[in-house]
Amino acid sequence: MTFQFFQRFRNKDKEKEKEKGKDRQKDQPEEHPSQSDPRTILARVGIYHETCKQNGNSRDFKAMPLPPPRRPLTPPDQELATIRSRSNTLTAINTSTTNFLDLNNNSTLPQDQSLFFSRLPQEIRQRIYIELFGGRSVHLEYDFGYAPGYRRRDKRPPDQWRWWHRVCDEEDHPNPGDMCRMNDLEDPKRIGRRELSRHKLKGVAWLRVCRKAYLEALPLLYSTNTFLISSSVKLCRLPKMIAPSHLSRIASIDILHVAKATTPSTMSDQEWETYQTLFRTLRLAYVGVRRLRLVIHILNKSCTPRAGTVPEELDEAWIRPWSELASSRQWEKLEIGLQDSWFGDFSAAGRRWEAKNGRQLEDSGYSLVRVDDFTTWDGRLSEIWNAVYL
Template sequence: MAPKILTTLFKRKRKENDPYFRPKCGSPNAIGISDSTCEVNGDPFNGWKLPIPPPEQRALKLGARQCNRQQASRFFQLPIEVRTLIYIELMGNRSVHIEHAWMLPSPFRPKPKREGERWDWWHGVCQRSGRFVDDRCWDRRDERYANRFEGLKSAPAGTKLGGVEWLRCCQIGYEEALTVLYGTNVFVLRIGLDTPFIMSRLLSPACSALITSMDISFDFWYKLDQRPEAAAWATVYPALFDLFEHYFCNVHSLRLTMHMPAWEKVGGTINDGKIDEILAPLERLAQSRNWTRLKLCVPIDWLPCLTGRAKKQNRWELAMTEWYEHKTFVD
């Protein structure tokens, strides 16, 4: 959950009557980070407030809801080991782009009652598994384009997890598939610093605690003379690491691709104190658990000032990404 300090920050000027309004996605001012930008049981068509579930719904305990034990089902007569293999085949062991964002409706669902953008979930199985995550391979806009101009009636094969709709109507299946769904996939988040904060506000803690692997890519960027952005970054950057320390606490493989602030534009180099400050939240996170992988990927111009620090320790790795060219530098 976002620290309370964020509540008082990022006050935005409201433009409620602006028909062209869209919440910012590439800025730490984004909706969903501070408490003031969220509304319990809010309107999904209000772009100014992220609708979030009430605390009691998020705290839902598994097994607390009545469910049909499915005793007549052939599927549930299979041993749990076999069912688990089926769950993995359907919905596990993949890299999955996931976002909850302000977007147009899916073209593949029955015609929505209301047109226009709304807060909505989208997911897509990564078509470049193992590659770098700078750009999405497929998203809601691609789905709408393909539907409109290529006549596509459903998502292309392999771009969605299987069985997700079934999980909505079978509680026993949902409960036993959760560890596969959340525990075996790599969740790939991008666009803005807000994305992991939004996930932490929507997912039940029971589910987020099952997530083991994430790839996160931020393209937020600013220059030092952009004071409000610099102040926002200074607050949101450590809060992001806090989120992993206290909320996504079972993640043991994390790749953070960050477009670091343009400090090098001022004064040529960054002093040691500033580097300590930048790396402190990462170091704290690195020491908080045993990592199978903790990787920080930065643009090439940040490598010289971080390489020395990366070599002095073995808790986290450093890698390079060339943001604008979307080149791939893989493990």
């Protein structure tokens, strides 16, 4: 009985502590759930350098880890001297009859004596490189998440920052916002790992064979492929992960920019900042791009009727980045894709802005393209609207 009596007091004390804890939680300001949501944080990480970290943790979604500084390319003479110094420890170099690789008698690197480089003309070698990993539409992103190819019930590795690419399934009409990403996350037992690997670039390991292979093939990898990027944030991350000498070789990009606003006049400050950063990055970082297709979607909230237009006071905010991008270089193709429901409004805004600057819309350097609406009015896109990170 005594034990039960004191046990009651202990239980009462625990209940009082719980009540006090609830009162403290009520007194403290509640934190908005979106502020602690990783998707909300990821929507800003990687755009600016203050959201990145040198030698950072690959499993920290609050700071994008930057690659280590690139060292200078080793001069051929120094590299040959290094190989010669290590050759004394290699016993498998010499065969029983002849010297397979006599480094002491070679004044140049052995790769220059390869039959592939000495017999095949450069034009033939370039065609081989393009057949291996060029001339395709490739989804590319550096993002925080888990590796594809795992079933839901399987134990997956922890989420971390990782590269992902996939050759687009739609050969005729590639789209950065298609379902290729979801296809890579399908059950490998059902689809098969061989099927998943079929959509990857083949032959990229050739770049690591030797110096000459690297110098010859790398420009074709960047210049002959069209890179599909599904958001502005992911586009702004790449200049911090890819060397400027490589990034400047990219010649063709297809981007999807989604603005979560009910109308073009209800953009938040964060949306406007991302919009301006997108075009500034395209002008200053992607200096080699000559073929660009940028699709802009106003992601209307589901069940919200279309209302309003592009007000004249926002012509400069919307259209001026287009004109600045068009005048930044000589373009082979510069298309601004606009969804069908807002195409007429943006076309009128473009004509007003270009007329103020003494130009016709047809002479602006960019062309407006009508694309299908990303949204519907039947409420089926509530999950997309509620998704913080696109």
